[in-house]
Amino acid sequence: MYKDLSVYIHIPFCVKKCNYCDFVSAPPKPGQLKAYADALCEEIKLSAAYADNFNIKTVFIGGGTPSLYDSSVMVYILDTLKSTFENRRRGSYIPEELTVECNPGTLDKIKLSDYKRAGINRLSIGLQSADDKELKLLGRIHTYEDWEKSMKLARMCGFDNINTDIISGLFGQTVGSFEDTLKKALIYSPEHISVYSLIVEEGTPFYEKYNPESLSGEELDKWEEEDRLIYEMTNKVLSEYGYERYEISNYAKKGCESRHNMVYWRRGDYLGFGMSAASFIDGVRFANTDSFGEYTAAPYGSVKEKETLTLDEEMSESAFLALRTSYGISCGKFYDDFGKDIHDIYKDAIEKWTGNGMLIEKDGRIFCSEKGFNICNMIMADFIL
Ligand code: SF4
The missing domain is CATH 3.80.30.20 (tm_1862 like domain)
Known part of the structure; x- marks a missing residue:
């Protein structure tokens, strides 16, 4: 597969x-x-x-x-x-x-x-x-x-x-x-x-x-x-x-x-080729060098940074990237990816922003309302653990 x-x-x-x-x-x-x-x-x-x-x-x-x-x-x-x-x-x-x-x-x-x-x-x-x-x-x-x-x-x-x-x-x-x-x-x-x-x-x-x-x-x-x-x-x-x-x-x-x-935005796998190109494969992020000389001398193996995210970082990233989109966060996918109920992790943030109408929870999704989209950066900040 x-x-x-x-x-x-x-x-x-x-x-x-x-x-x-x-x-x-x-x-x-x-x-x-x-x-x-x-x-x-x-x-x-x-x-x-x-x-x-x-x-x-x-x-x-x-x-x-x-x-x-x-x-x-x-x-x-x-x-x-x-x-x-x-x-x-x-x-x-x-x-x-x-x-x-x-x-x-x-x-x-x-x-x-x-x-x-x-x-x-x-x-x-x-x-x-x-x-x-x-x-x-x-x-x-x-x-x-x-x-x-x-x-x-x-x-x-x-x-x-x-x-x-x-x-x-x-x-x-x-x-x-x-x-x-x-x-x-x-x-x-x-x-x-x-x-x-x-x-x-x-x-x-x-x-x-x-x-x-x-x-x-x-x-x-x-x-x-x-x-x-x-x-x-x-x-x-x-x-x-x-x-x-x-x-x-x-x-x-x-x-x-x-x-x-x-x-x-959905944190799928991507592979970057070329100077400074970033990749994200199986939860590991890495990026090539941004130096022309280094890259052309050894294009494969010019990785300058490699980073494995902690669980908190992964959940934060997953939530705030999804909030950028009109689809928003899928509660089911969040559970499948992390084995946790999103309401347990983000209880306060969800209550705060759904309470004032900036976020909407419907059909297993949490997404920004039209007004919420305009202040999305503020909302996203509350989803960083
Ligand atoms: S210089 Fe920068 S902004 Fe201008 S065309 Fe090139 S990449 Fe785009």
Whole structure:
């Protein structure tokens, strides 16, 4: 009996570093693109033992900007994954969901047609903002028009499952300007929309300019209040357009929820390949090195951290990740996983938040009410043991 497995492949290259980005990504230096693809394929091949017990259900190629690579490289990586996981087991290798993250300005018809032929059935084409001034502020390489072109090309090439990312919480952004971005994104009816609040990370050019600690209390309150109103408006508009908010930051048309991300929120098994890629297998978490030199020298065995969670940590993680989703916590699954009744473990938190209507308990599930979703972080904090 094979267990389900999700695979994440990290591509750490971008055309240019964005002003707010603290991901493991950078413009490639000469020779790095090839060296990295070779290392990645070596790591995949050397992970063949996983194929004895696991069956790949979803694949997500993220970054960075995976679409920076020529499509022949993408095919090379996917073929390696296929031969590694197919040869070791009976049956076919067909992931249900195979997503590639793309940036507008790095796509063309040939690339997209090659993706389609390689079995890629979902794209994530980041918009971030439909306001070119905001895009410039963020340091993105594309304009709204570039994104439009990419969306049209992707549709033309037959992609019918597309996510787009949008960033809220930009300093100076208003409910009106954000609604404009949202409506411009909706013209192309992406099946899935992720709305992320900007986090101003230390060490980024953005931090120098908009360090939250340098703002007055009044400015900070105004910023946070605007972000809250943006979220309320987003819920309203997207629900009018037929999207369901199935996770704090994620909205989808019926049946188009990200299967890959659901695995993270449900604490399923996932295997990460590439620099800094994280894995979670049979309750053990580990992550690869984020050093290019270390990774390419020994791609398999470049694990820098390994962590086995305590029972309390596992229960906490399971509860607060599930609360991020509209499905919430399954009381039965919690018992099956930990042999404990969730009401015994979280008596006070459940009573407190169901008592004020922020949590609902129904049909064996505990989940956030609509109001509760807006303060999900506060609720989740009470589920940490
Ligand atoms: S494209 Fe994404 S990963 Fe690359 S620098 Fe910009 S935010 Fe970071």
